[in-house]
Amino acid sequence: MPPMNRNSPALSSDSASVQDYVKAIYASTEWRDQPVTSSQLAVRLGVANSSVSGMVRKLVDLGLAVHEPYSAIELTAEGHRLALAMVRRHRLLETFLVQELGYAWDEVHDEAELLEHTVSDTFIERLANKLGHPERDPHGDPIPAADGTVDVPEANQLGRLDPGHTGHIIRISDANPDLLRFLSAERISLDSRVEVMGHRPFGGPLVVRIGSAEHLRELDLGDEAAAALWVANDTPHENCLLRT
Amino acid sequence: MPPMNRNSPALSSDSASVQDYVKAIYASTEWRDQPVTSSQLAVRLGVANSSVSGMVRKLVDLGLAVHEPYSAIELTAEGHRLALAMVRRHRLLETFLVQELGYAWDEVHDEAELLEHTVSDTFIERLANKLGHPERDPHGDPIPAADGTVDVPEANQLGRLDPGHTGHIIRISDANPDLLRFLSAERISLDSRVEVMGHRPFGGPLVVRIGSAEHLRELDLGDEAAAALWVANDTPHENCLLRT
DNA sequence: TCCCTTTTTTCGGCATACCTAAATTTACGA
DNA sequence: TCGTAAATTTAGGTATGCCGAAAAAAGGGA
Ligand SMILES: [Mn+2]
Ligand SMILES: [Mn+2]
Ligand SMILES: [Mn+2]
Ligand SMILES: [Mn+2]
Numbered sequence: 001m002p003p004m005n006r007n008s009p010a011l012s013s014d015s016a017s018v019q020d021y022v023k024a025i026y027a028s029t030e031w032r033d034q035p036v037t038s039s040q041l042a043v044r045l046g047v048a049n050s051s052v053s054g055m056v057r058k059l060v061d062l063g064l065a066v067h068e069p070y071s072a073i074e075l076t077a078e079g080h081r082l083a084l085a086m087v088r089r090h091r092l093l094e095t096f097l098v099q100e101l102g103y104a105w106d107e108v109h110d111e112a113e114l115l116e117h118t119v120s121d122t123f124i125e126r127l128a129n130k131l132g133h134p135e136r137d138p139h140g141d142p143i144p145a146a147d148g149t150v151d152v153p154e155a156n157q158l159g160r161l162d163p164g165h166t167g168h169i170i171r172i173s174d175a176n177p178d179l180l181r182f183l184s185a186e187r188i189s190l191d192s193r194v195e196v197m198g199h200r201p202f203g204g205p206l207v208v209r210i211g212s213a214e215h216l217r218e219l220d221l222g223d224e225a226a227a228a229l230w231v232a233n234d235t236p237h238e239n240c241l242l243r244t
Numbered sequence: 245m246p247p248m249n250r251n252s253p254a255l256s257s258d259s260a261s262v263q264d265y266v267k268a269i270y271a272s273t274e275w276r277d278q279p280v281t282s283s284q285l286a287v288r289l290g291v292a293n294s295s296v297s298g299m300v301r302k303l304v305d306l307g308l309a310v311h312e313p314y315s316a317i318e319l320t321a322e323g324h325r326l327a328l329a330m331v332r333r334h335r336l337l338e339t340f341l342v343q344e345l346g347y348a349w350d351e352v353h354d355e356a357e358l359l360e361h362t363v364s365d366t367f368i369e370r371l372a373n374k375l376g377h378p379e380r381d382p383h384g385d386p387i388p389a390a391d392g393t394v395d396v397p398e399a400n401q402l403g404r405l406d407p408g409h410t411g412h413i414i415r416i417s418d419a420n421p422d423l424l425r426f427l428s429a430e431r432i433s434l435d436s437r438v439e440v441m442g443h444r445p446f447g448g449p450l451v452v453r454i455g456s457a458e459h460l461r462e463l464d465l466g467d468e469a470a471a472a473l474w475v476a477n478d479t480p481h482e483n484c485l486l487r488t
Numbered sequence: 489t490c491c492c493t494t495t496t497t498t499c500g501g502c503a504t505a506c507c508t509a510a511a512t513t514t515a516c517g518a
Numbered sequence: 519t520c521g522t523a524a525a526t527t528t529a530g531g532t533a534t535g536c537c538g539a540a541a542a543a544a545g546g547g548a
Contacts, residue, residue, distance in 0.1 A: 017505065038526060051506055053527050058504095070513060070526060100344070101370040111364055118362040120355055126345040261535065282496060295536055297497050302535095314496060314543060 014062070016117035019086050020045065021055050022064055025075055026083030030152060031171075031230070035072035084144040089116040089124055091137035091144075094174075096127055098138045105138040106180035139180075140171035140190045140230070154233070159206060159226030163198035171230035179228055186210075186219060194231055258306070260361035263330050264289065265299050266308055269319050270327030274396060275415075275474070279316035325392055332388040333360040333368055335381035338418075340371055342382045349382040350424035383424075384415035384434045384474070398477070403450060403470030407442035415474035423472055430454075430463060438475055 014022075024044050028036035042052045056073055059065035064079035075083060093112040097103040103111070119127075125146065128134075135151075136142050144150040155170050169192045174180060183189070188210060197207040197218070205220040221229075258266075268288050272280035286296045300317055303309035308323035319327060337356040341347040347355070363371075369390065372378075379395075380386050388394040399414050413436045418424060427433070432454060441451040441462070449464040465473075 015504075039524095047505090048507060049526065050508080050528080054505075057527095097367075101367065101374060103370070107366075111367060114362045115359075118358045122347075122351075123341075123345065123355060126347070130345060259534075283494095291535090292537055293496065294498080294538075298535075301497095 012121075014064075014082065017055065018059065018062065018064070019082070019117055020113075021052075021059060022075065022079050022083045023086045023090070025065065025073055026080065026087065031155070035074050037072050041073065081148055084148050084150060086116055087141075087150075088144040088146070089119065091141055092124060092128055092131065092134070093119070094137045094139070095131055095134050095143070099131060104181075104184070105174070106177040106184070108138060109174045109177065136190075138190075139174040140169070141174075155230040156233075157227050158194065158196070158208065158221070158229040158231050159223060161196045161231060163196050165196045165231075165233075166194065167231040167233050168193050169229050170232045173228040173230075176224070176228070179225060182225065183228075188219075188229070194229070256365075258308075258326065261299065262303065262306065262308070263326070263361055264357075265296075265303060266319065266323050266327045267330045267334070269309065269317055270324065270331065275399075279318050281316050285317065328388040328392050328394060330360055331385075331394075332390070333363065335385055335387040336368060336372055336375065336378070337363070338381045338383070339375055339378050339387070343375060348425075348428070349418070350421040350428070352382060353418045353421065380434075382434075383418040384413070385418075399474040400477075401471050402438065402440070402452065402465070402473040402475050403467060405440045405475060407440050409440045409475075409477075410438065411475040411478050412437050413473050414476045417472040417474075420468070420472070423469060426469070427472075432463075432473070438473070 021041070024041055025036055028040060028044065038052045038056065039049055041056075042049045045052070056065060056067050059079065060067050063076055064082060065073055065075055067073050090112045093115050094108040097108040097111060098105060128146070133145075134143055142150050142152055153170055158169075161167075169188070169190060172180070172183065172188075172190065192210055193212045195209040197209060199206055200220065205222050206226045207218060207220055208226075209216060209218050211217055265285070268285055269280055272278075272284060272288065282296045282300065283293055285300075286293045289296070300309060300311050303323065304311050307320055308326060309317055309319055311317050334356045337359050338352040341352040341355060342349060372390070377389075378387055386394050386396055397414055402413075405411075413432070413434060416424070416427065416432075416434065436454055437456045439453040441453060443450055444464065449466050450470045451462060451464055452470075453460060453462050455461055
């Protein structure tokens with residue numbers, strides 16, 4: 001009989017590792033739609049494959065994940081709740097570090113990765129209050145509300161857009177701090193306007209036009225940079241109807 | 245041959261447990277002058293005696309403590325440095341929670357006890373900066389400077405003063421949150437003026453006069469409360485010379 | 489000086505979360 | 519369909535830090 005014994009608090013009582021695994025499972029489907037495999041998790045978490053096997057068994061026992069041996073790993077409703085709670089913590093903490101302590105956006109991820117497991121629910125809610133309940137973190141990632149609702153905006157990786165496409169950057173992957181520093185140096189930031197010009201020949205970099213009006217400039221971006229930048233379409237969609 | 249291999253960073257690379265043990269050894273002599281015993285440490289840390297024996301061996305191996313079997317435990321210079329670094333972290337974090345996040349002074353200890361192990365040196369120094377380099381925490385405990393210097397003020401427990409003594413409260417032990425709430429309710433806080441009246445007969449509570457001028461009032465304090473309040477003498481001493 | 493109580497240490501175990509190496513299962517191309 | 523390479527799981531082992539029980543040391547009173 002399964003261990004139906006998780007009384008809802010969701011967060012407390014789970015180890016930092018359990019929290020990180022659940023968060024990693026969630027993160028791997030936040031901007032894509034394929035369930036994550038064991039070895040993908042291992043890479044993301046920097047552990048051996050065998051460690052993932054062991055921990056996934058534990059997550060299943062805890063009622064946080066579902067997993068048929070040799071197949072992909074998914075979260076239960078309970079696991080999803082825990083993941084969103086952790087993501088909320090992480091992103092609020094990053095926002096705090098930037099807004100209140102003067103961190104640069106490439107410095108906050110690692111600090112938040114540890115703090116997210118340590119602060120209390122009270123801390124997080126008081127922090128959210130002080131910060132004015134922000135809706136996205138310094139990298140544009142949406143911050144789930146306390147009740148577990150999130151709105152993940154529609155967006156595509158810059159590298160996957162066709163020439164001619166225009167939009168603005170609504171998210172920048174914070175996976176690589178060096179890349180974030182590069183982007184800062186190039187004055188690319190959240191909400192920058194972009195237009196895709198096309199690739200330079202023979203597998204060359206992507207040429208984009210960044211900025212608007214008199215600050216507009218052209219720039220070559222490597223694959224990694226183009227994949228880290230997520231662009232929302234400028235064309236109106238259901239949330240933004242044109243009125244005559 | 246002893247493991248002389250600690251390269252000075254002092255802090256990083258020590259586990260949270262090591263940090264807490266070292267801090268506990270330091271704390272037990274901050275306001276008294278007797279070295280701590282194994283079983284006292286066990287009580288303070290809430291672990292079994294055998295756990296202390298094991299960890300003390302490890303502290304000795306790390307060069308953080310000195311210990312002859314069956315005798316008291318003391319810190320090395322290195323251990324003392326680590327302890328002060330941890331105490332600085334703890335007290336800055338408590339100050340932050342009260343000043344920036346609106347915590348009450350009875351809520352901060354447990355949160356700081358965890359956070360102190362998780363935040364980075366960078367975090368602590370940026371926090372100290374934001375807070376304006378406070379010299380004492382919400383309970384009056386002195387905050388060591390980044391260079392490891394501390395000034396522990398001269399003070400006595402209220403319960404040990406003779407009748408007629410006057411002074412002001414410069415420190416309130418934060419060991420018992422319930423006591424802190426009681427003191428708040430009685431409007432006793434840091435810097436309150438006190439005058440010792442004497443004990444009620446037959447081992448009764450201590451009678452003190454609290455406050456100054458028109459807010460002056462008389463109060464009965466139990467032993468635990470009287471021991472938690474530390475009073476600095478009103479009489480001038482070397483740091484506070486009278487000028488004609 | 490010699491018990492006998494108290495304190496402290498040692499010993500064997502447990503839980504977590506890793507690892508490497510050896511099975512096992514899956515999936516794809518011949 | 520078969521065989522092999524890749525992905526995954528299992529097995530066995532390490533490091534921490536905790537526990538209870540048993541052994542050893544200390545020390546105070548008779
Ligand atoms: Mn984390
Ligand atoms: Mn982020
Ligand atoms: Mn602590
Ligand atoms: Mn304090």
